[in-house]
Amino acid sequence: MTGDLTSILIDDLKLPADHLTDDASLDGAGFDSLTIVELSVLLTDRYAIDISDSEIKGAATIGRLELLIQRKRDER
Structure with a gap:
């Protein structure tokens, strides 16, 4: 996971660092519906x-989320 995504998830969204692995499910990492909306914003x-x-x-997983974000950044 890149530093940018890690920083957002830990510092801004206050998710527990020990749950943030590439293969962790979003639910397992602490995401809820509000977290998803906040991340989008x-x-x-x-x-x-x-x-x-x-999207x-x-x-579904932190690793796949990171790939999605990178793809979107590359498309701009």
Whole structure:
């Protein structure tokens, strides 16, 4: 997991660092519906990328979420 995503998840969303592994499910990492909405807003504000709540949910794991974010950043 990259430093940017780690920073957002730990510092901004207050998720527990010990649950943030690439193969961790979003639920297992501490995501809930509010966390997903907050992450979507943070990504739009910081990186000017548009990722919907359903895309985040669909990622299913932290590693796949990171790949989704990278793909969206590359597309801009």
